[in-house]
Amino acid sequence: MTNLDREKVEREAREILDKFARAIEKVEKEKETSESYVEREESERKEGTGEKYPDPEFKRKILENSPVHDDDFIIAEKGGWK
Numbered sequence: 001m002t003n004l005d006r007e008k009v010e011r012e013a014r015e016i017l018d019k020f021a022r023a024i025e026k027v028e029k030e031k032e033t034s035e036s037y038v039e040r041e042e043s044e045r046k047e048g049t050g051e052k053y054p055d056p057e058f059k060r061k062i063l064e065n066s067p068v069h070d071d072d073f074i075i076a077e078k079g080g081w082k
Contacts, residue, residue: 001009055061066074 063069063071063074066076068075
């Protein structure tokens with residue numbers, strides 16, 4: 001590509017970009033209408049007593065899912081998941 005060809009291509013590209021920039025300036029920007037929070041009647045959940053599991057089999061299922069456990073606890077190395 002010669003210098004004249006290169007200059008012509010650069011000039012045409014600049015004209016195209018300038019036209020595009022002028023066209024974009026005419027487009028209205030969207031106004032942000034969405035709120036960044038959700039309106040709710042209650043903002044806090046009701047706490048239970050913690051005495052009973054919702055499912056009587058919950059503890060057994062969780063312990064069976066763990067590769068290492070005893071009768072009451074999951075046994076895991078501290079930070080072993082990293």
